[in-house]
Amino acid sequence: MQCCDCSDRNRRRWTSFLKSLAGATGDLSSLTAPSWILAPFSLTEFPSYWGEPKEMFAAIADGKTPEERQLLVTRWFLSTLSGQFTRREKETGSEKKPFNPFLGEQFLGSWDGGDLVLNVEQVSHHPPITAYSLENKKKGISLEGNCAQKTSFSARMISVKQVGHGLLRVKLADGSTETYLITLPKLKIEGLWTGKPYVELTETSYIQGSHGLTSTIKYSGAGWVSGTSHTHTTTITSGPGGPTLYTLTGTWTGETKFHKPSKDGKEGHVFLDASVDGMREKVTVRPIEEQGEHESRRAWKAVAEGILSGDYDAASQAKSALENAERQRRRDEQAAGKTFELRLFDKVPNDPEYKRLAHALKFKVRLGPWSALSFGRTSR
Known part of the structure; x- marks a missing residue:
């Protein structure tokens, strides 16, 4: 979100909008925002950020051991964050609000001529939930998940709790499948009163492998007095609370390095440089007239x-x-005694794979009231 320019009129308009936020109560995720603070795209496009570091995503399947694959999944995950949370600030000078998707909205795209395919569908409007599937069939690797947001406003920031999870699956040479549960970080949008909002990640997210290894990613940022923006400390352990195999420190917008304790003499070596040009490739979609x-x-x-x-x-x-028009469709459905049917995804209640991996973390992962639901691979 941003002020359109530095005129007094726009500063007053921005201040008035913030005051309206301060007077709002409850979850602000479905807030109808004025168009001058909107980005020119929908929230359904956000899952494309998972696929942009396409080479790192594909490389996960090349790992020879569970430990190596855990490192590769962690590297890919960290490499997605800058595109998700800082690109719009760099391109426009500040963060902007994407469109709230309508029920049944789809975003379909690919990379490398279809080697990597993305399917996204808005599967719920109240509460708003987006389902996504990313698959590279040649490499035998896929990511499926769902995401929602719970948003609140405080005196100086907007706090966003990302609700949902992803399940990344890798087909191994022996025919078995390795699965990783990926939880999502919380974020806060600061810089509101200066008219130049930006995103900072907070608290902790996890990557739990079916082989038992765990990545714990703790986020921190610049405080009022000290600190560095977009920093993280990531530990890879033999399990929740188990011995530490690797510690990774740095920024998710720049360099991350191996740190003590470190195996194999890797201390100080660069694990990831998220600032490298060309590391991410934007998704390709069909021309609008063909959609x-x-x-x-x-x-x-x-x-x-x-x-x-x-x-x-x-x-x-x-x-x-x-x-x-969308509100009228819902009224027409209700009058006809019908319910909206998903076009791309199937609901999978009480997903046992999610439950097993969440249980492996040995504490309750707070993913909200939809945590027992996942959305099956595109089947239509």
Whole structure:
């Protein structure tokens, strides 16, 4: 989110919006925001960040041992964070709010001519939940998951709890499948009162492998007096509370290095440099005119064009038209006694694979009321 320019009018407009946030109660995830603080794309595009470091994603399947694959999964995960949480700030000067997806909205894309394929669907509107599937069939590796946000406003920041999880699966040479439970970090959006919001990650997320190894990622940032933005300390252990095999320290926007204790003499060596140009490749999608009516960029085309051209009145009108049409569809379904049917994903209640890996962490992973649901691989 950002102020459009430095004029007094826009500063007053921004301050007025923040005051409206301060007066709001409950979860702000479904907040209807004015178009001048919106990014020109939907939240359904966010799972594409998982696939952008496509070479690192594919390389996971090349690991020869569980320990090596745990390191490769951890490196890939850390490499996705900068694209997810700092790119928009670098490109536009501040963070902006993506569109709230409508129920059934889809985002379909690929890399390398279809070697790596992404399918995304908004599977719930209240609460808002996005399901995604990322698969490289040639390498035998896939990621499936769901994500929602619970958002609240305090005196100086917006706090966002990412609710959901991912399950990354790797087919091994012996025919078995190795699975990794990936939990999501919390984040806060600061810089609100200066009109230049930015994202900082907080608290802890985990990567739990079915072989028993655990990656624990603790995030920290710049405080009022000291600290460095976007920092993390990651430990890879033989299990929750078990002996430490590796410690990784650095920033998820720049260099991460091996640190004590370290095996194999790797102390001080660079584990990942997330700032390297060309490490991430944006997803490829079909031309808008070839997309289906439920695909995100086609559905939001008029809104995005208004934002990009600075015609916020046109953007607001197009946004209202789309949202009103979706509300009418829900009313028509209710009147006909129908419920919305998912087009790409199937609900899998009480997912035993998730439960087994979450139990391996030996404490309750707080993933919200949808943690017992996962969304099956695209089947239609």
